[in-house]
Amino acid sequence: MMKILSTGFVLAGVVCTPAPISRVQTARVTPSPDFRDDPRLPALRQFFAKASCPALYYAKVFIEAADVYKLDWRLLPSISYVESTGGKYAKNNNFFGWDSGKASFDSPVEAIHHVGYKLSHSNRYRAKSVDMVLASYNPDAEYAAKVKSVMRRIAPLE
Numbered sequence: 001m002m003k004i005l006s007t008g009f010v011l012a013g014v015v016c017t018p019a020p021i022s023r024v025q026t027a028r029v030t031p032s033p034d035f036r037d038d039p040r041l042p043a044l045r046q047f048f049a050k051a052s053c054p055a056l057y058y059a060k061v062f063i064e065a066a067d068v069y070k071l072d073w074r075l076l077p078s079i080s081y082v083e084s085t086g087g088k089y090a091k092n093n094n095f096f097g098w099d100s101g102k103a104s105f106d107s108p109v110e111a112i113h114h115v116g117y118k119l120s121h122s123n124r125y126r127a128k129s130v131d132m133v134l135a136s137y138n139p140d141a142e143y144a145a146k147v148k149s150v151m152r153r154i155a156p157l158e
Helices: 023-029 040-050 054-070 075-084 109-119 130-137 145-154
Strands: 002-004 010-012
Touching: 040 054, 040 075, 040 145, 054 075, 054 109, 075 109, 075 130, 075 145, 130 145
Parallel strands: none
Antiparallel strands: 002 010
């Protein structure tokens, strides 16, 4: 692109706009919380390690997402365990069976943050009890009991 300015100079260049930054990328710009003394991290790692779940490698991300989106810290890991055995049977990084298993994510980190954000902000889930969230997530009569059972296996209900 060329443009002649009123002073007679010729300016050549390309106008570039930055690529949009996703919610997950933005979260990575801020320093990561220090979970060294947080008892939730070893509890979650131990749970996923017992079952050899790929979600073990994302235990810190699950806790970060729970804190950011103000969710029970056991909820997202428990849903992922019920839906895909903690990522063992996840397709397209969809640890949560999101969108009836049709959703595709670039990474498990993106999936964790996407589902956490939706559970916190979507009208379908926002400001509801865990039981109501789970009933909306999956209306099967046994679903909430399964997820809450996993939550208790990770750590006692608070």
